[in-house]
Amino acid sequence: MTLLLLAGTGLAQEIARRLDGRNIDVIVSLAGGTRTPDVAGGLPCRVGGFGGDAGFRAFLASQAITAVLDATHPFAARISARSARICAEAGIAYCLAQRPPWQARPGDRWHLIDREEEAAHHIAPGSTVFLATGRPTLDRFANLRSCHLICRQIEPPDREFPFENGRFLVGTPPFSVAQEQDLFAALGVDWLVVKNAGGRASATKLTAARELGLRVAMINRPALPDAPVVHDAEAALDWVAGQ
Structure with a gap:
């Protein structure tokens, strides 16, 4: 078999590490959202988009892909929907690998929303808001102009903050609960805005x-495509073994 691993998450890195060295042809694909992608293992890796539906179909055919394991971010809904649909049309096995979403615990003060707006x-108004949502959707918070916005990102910004009432904060994960508590207290944070990505490492901000x-x-996840879904690396590897 030839497996295409759509990567970009910590779960994808774990899957890649465990696939490396196995007798399986694997190609790892990154969308290129970060400038210094870090994919564990010595697997072949491509970076960048496929060029729409036609480009994705052409890539699957040119590489003789027989299975696609989609471990992209839970909020990469368009990528997952497209990948599931085209694989179904081409008769290629497809599986979505996502960490389970976070669940509210006693003491949490969550307000569930479907969109950033x-x-x-x-x-x-007047609240200090910590945006742990990344750069791509930052423009959707334009209606928070009466608040002080702080957006954390891993890499130095390549553009100015889009609103006069905000700034970027560069930080490299992982962050401990104590580090997040100290940061939120020092910044005077009133609200945290976060996408329900799931996962243990990034949950420290929620504990803090x-x-x-x-x-x-808490921004709810988008709807899943109609396809098999697994929630950890072990189950993903079991799916691969069954192809």
Whole structure:
């Protein structure tokens, strides 16, 4: 078989490490969202988009791909929907690998929303808001102009903050609960806005928010494609072994 691993998450890195050295032809694909992609293992890797539906079909055919394991971000909904649809049309096995979503725990002060724009319905003017949502959707918070916005990203920004009432904060994960608590307290954070990506490593900010009594605007995940879904590396490897 020839497996295409659509990567870009910590789960994808774990899967790649465990596939490396096995008697399986694997190609790892990264969309190129970070300038210094880090994919564990010595597997062949390509970076960049496929050029739409036609480009993805052509790549699958040119590389004789027989199975696609999609371990992209849970909010990469368009990529997953396209990949599932085209694989179904081509008769190529497809599986979506996603960490389970976070669940609210006692003491959490979550407000569930479906889109970034809805955060303004809950956040009072004058609040200090920590955006742990990344650069791509930052423009969707334009209706929070009466608040002080702080957006954390891994790499130095390549553009100015889009609003006068905000700034970027560069930080390299992982962050401990204590580090997140100290940071939120020092910044005077009132609200945390986060996408429900799931995963243990990035959940420390939620624990810190709970212990500090901060409110959280939790963005719900988009709908899943109609396809098999696994939630950890072990189950993903079992799926691969069954192809």
